[in-house]
Amino acid sequence: MTDRRSTYNIKNTTLGFQEEIERLRVQATMSWHKELRTLKWYGLQDGMRILEVGSGPGYITEQLLNSLPESHITSLEIDPTLQNQAKRLLKDIPSERIKFVESSVYHTGLPDHSFDFVVARLIFLHLNNPLEAALELYRVLKPGGRLAIIDIDDGVFGTVNPEIPLLNNILKKIGDYVAQKGGNRYIGRSLPRLLMNSGYLDIDIDSVIQHSDVHGSDGFKRQFDLNRFLPFYKNGVIDLNEFEQLKEASEAINNCSEAYAMMNFIIACGKKPLTINFQNEGVGTRRT
Numbered sequence: 001m002t003d004r005r006s007t008y009n010i011k012n013t014t015l016g017f018q019e020e021i022e023r024l025r026v027q028a029t030m031s032w033h034k035e036l037r038t039l040k041w042y043g044l045q046d047g048m049r050i051l052e053v054g055s056g057p058g059y060i061t062e063q064l065l066n067s068l069p070e071s072h073i074t075s076l077e078i079d080p081t082l083q084n085q086a087k088r089l090l091k092d093i094p095s096e097r098i099k100f101v102e103s104s105v106y107h108t109g110l111p112d113h114s115f116d117f118v119v120a121r122l123i124f125l126h127l128n129n130p131l132e133a134a135l136e137l138y139r140v141l142k143p144g145g146r147l148a149i150i151d152i153d154d155g156v157f158g159t160v161n162p163e164i165p166l167l168n169n170i171l172k173k174i175g176d177y178v179a180q181k182g183g184n185r186y187i188g189r190s191l192p193r194l195l196m197n198s199g200y201l202d203i204d205i206d207s208v209i210q211h212s213d214v215h216g217s218d219g220f221k222r223q224f225d226l227n228r229f230l231p232f233y234k235n236g237v238i239d240l241n242e243f244e245q246l247k248e249a250s251e252a253i254n255n256c257s258e259a260y261a262m263m264n265f266i267i268a269c270g271k272k273p274l275t276i277n278f279q280n281e282g283v284g285t286r287r288t
């Protein structure tokens, strides 16, 4: 499968394969109950046919299967190494409940109008063409079905204590660098418009806050693992002063009981109209 057109490739991660998988595992479990709460509020129900895109090593798939025992989940992922990881994790799940699809979110190969709900978690920030992906997901949703995008926005990243005075500068520089490669670390704010421009209705947006005092510090330690920032320093994206501040924060979060961190996930959702304009399915469709 070649149509990745995204900035995420686990082979390029500076943490190394196993550490990155572990980072995703902790990140997937840390605030799942709150993410699920919001997804249910947006209309996710047990028994629905669900598509999860960019499912990676399968930790969110596992959560969906456990949280929605009557649902069937299609787990779509472009990277066969990650999908094999998910298959190993979920090897005991009966085939009536799960289907694995190795494919791109841009061209899923899935039939029209076949899902009640699509979950896209931490994939859209990596996509070079989010509109094309949102339109493809619109195509595979049933009329009245919903797409929920769980993602980040570094403009409302959160905070750490002790403070990193240059945090916003650092995030902006990294965000600009990632944007040059085709990703968008500020995508959260654009999600309502993205959904609107792809024809979705009833658009809403919310956030899920993670706090180390509430959700434990493991996920935050991994978030502030210096190895994640080293390439940006080495490539001159951030300077020595900024890197030193990250180092202090990383040491504090690992060693100091006074330290805490808080982070934000954005969850946006839109509904495919019940009445579809088949001649112009997708862009500009506005009817309920």
Ligand SMILES: C[S@@+](CC[C@H](N)C(=O)[O-])C[C@H]1O[C@@H](n2cnc3c(N)ncnc32)[C@H](O)[C@@H]1O
Residues within 6 Å of the ligand: 003, 004, 005, 006, 008, 009, 010, 024, 028, 053, 054, 055, 056, 057, 059, 060, 076, 077, 078, 079, 082, 103, 104, 105, 106, 120, 121, 122, 123, 126
């Ligand atoms: C940061 S990981 C998130 C994994 C999982 N959704 C989670 O929340 O833990 C992003 C995932 O999106 C996948 N991905 C990137 N581009 C994709 C594409 N064009 N089509 C399908 N999956 C893609 C990556 O391979 C990776 O598994």
